[in-house]
Amino acid sequence: MEPLQDGQTAVIIGGGPGGTACGIALRNLARQMGRNIRIILYDGKAFVGETHYNQCVGVLSPPIDSVLERIGVPFPRHLVQREVKAYILHGERRHIRLTEAGEVSYATRRVQFDAYMLEQAREHGVEIRESRVTDLEFLPDRVNIYAEGSRCQAAVVFGAFGLDPGTTTLLAQSTPYRPPQFLTSLVTKIHPPPDIMPTFGGNIHAFLPRNPRIEFGAITPKGNHVTVNLAGAQVDSRDMDAFLEYPPVRRILHFADREHPLNPAQDFIYYRGRFPISVAKHFYGDRYVCVGDAAGLVRAFKGKGVTSACQTAVWAAETAMRVGVSRHAFHTHYRAACRNILGDLPYGRAMRRLAIWGSRLGLVDTLIALAEEDAHLRHALFNSVSAHRPYREIVAEVTAPPELARLLYRFLRSGLGRHLTSPVSGVK
Known part of the structure; x- marks a missing residue:
């Protein structure tokens, strides 16, 4: 042929x-x-x-500009509602802002x-x-x-x-x-009051709840609203209801009132989709x-x-x-x-399983505490959530013998047993 x-x-x-x-x-x-x-x-x-x-x-991630340029399509900057310059990873009690100089993503x-x-x-x-x-x-x-x-x-x-x-x-x-x-995803939007919208800046908020039904969730600011999404093997509307009441999410969306939404025609309407794993x-x-x-x-x-x-x-x-x-x-x-994409998938699956394991055991706060003191770990977390670098490079960097030994030492010093046994309020 x-x-x-x-x-x-x-x-x-x-x-x-x-x-x-x-x-x-x-x-x-x-x-x-x-x-x-x-x-x-x-x-x-x-x-x-x-x-x-x-x-x-x-959210359009790099190198989307050059990919479109390659086929002769101008990047539609007039459609960009917000440049994403940082990701804020939330645990149950802690959070950390992850950012680096260089390429940005675009919220459209x-x-x-x-x-x-x-x-x-x-x-x-x-x-x-x-x-x-x-x-x-x-x-x-x-x-x-x-x-x-x-x-x-x-x-x-x-x-x-x-x-x-x-x-x-x-x-x-x-x-x-x-x-x-595939995983099932749920998406909704919420319009904050006009005076609150600017406070979101260029930050996407990411969550790894302890709830076994939810793998991850996020809040992404757009032009005049925020998009809330979550994913899991069998998530449904009840999981979105619970996620919106999850204390770390409520701290961000404290203004959200489903009984009196700012935009009743669009707010708190759930949409269901799928994405491959x-x-x-x-x-x-x-x-x-x-x-x-x-x-x-x-x-x-x-x-x-x-x-x-x-x-x-x-x-x-x-x-x-x-x-x-x-x-x-x-x-x-x-x-x-496609070899680079295919070659990176095993590393991505391993990182996904590690994230699930850590969130179920309530270790996200421990990870954040370690990242606050370790620039290499912050760098790895940023690239994991931003998709700016392949997972195989992230894994290679974190598992390099000197870095791995330092992380394990700090992890054990952080009181692993206490974090595994203490009660943590997850999304119920």
Whole structure:
């Protein structure tokens, strides 16, 4: 199966950043190579006013600027609601502000960012069809794509549909693809009084509660509101209720009153989503390839979600245009391009399990106390929560023999037994 040729069609399923970046990259490469490739993007979402809500928090991590620049898309600074310059990690009783000079992340409204990318795809010549794909038929020489009110044939299908249950099922029925394991996330927004909003600054508040149902939670300031999100294997609305009453959260959101919200039409409305915690099985094959969340190619704790989606989309497009659309082509070139993400996943899983273990045992306060006195540990914590560096580099730095010995000595001196046995008020 040779690279995409003149007169062929490529279909992208999903209109998020991964799908639009893929379409733009394909169009750019086709023009450079002098090939007339028809690119069709199916997107079932509607961007009309505020009717669509994306379950992603909307923090764009570096190097998103350079990733967009690579495909000729200006970074939309007009959509940035806040620059994220620090992360505040909260325990039950302590907290620590983690910050470093250098690159910053950007808090945006994901619905606006997605709409911007979709418009960029249109301007680059990608054909947008606002309908859902209802069936897929893989044949040796083509793929038949059935959608609401239309049908088309393609030489290759790019899966940029995240963890949408319907589309993952469609692809799994037609190919060996199996979607990633995932955590459930809940997201809501709260509008603080105007005089309180500036006090949030450029800080994201991160929490590792002792509640076994919640893996982590966060409060992210935007333009005139804050976004609250949490994640766990089986979290539901009751867990969000409990998280909002969790004492460390209440200390930040002391103004929040669900009985008298500042914006009743938007505040305390919960949205449910998913994000992957493993790599999808067979995320590429003959005439199909998945990118971003659909492939499970994201950092643990969902860091760099948008950035990873765009990066993997560009690599998939380059493989299809330059190498081929067979499983072998994607295996030898696309998978190789993703090697840094894939290689970092075991370290991310280990860090995730360590975070769960520490939070369940009530050791977050101990960790914060150690970090207050240890610059290396503060550096590692910042890079863990900010997604600015790979986990394997963080692990290598923390487990270097001199640093590890110093941390273990301080950890034991801190009174480990007392922290393990003393009662701590978690999220009930």
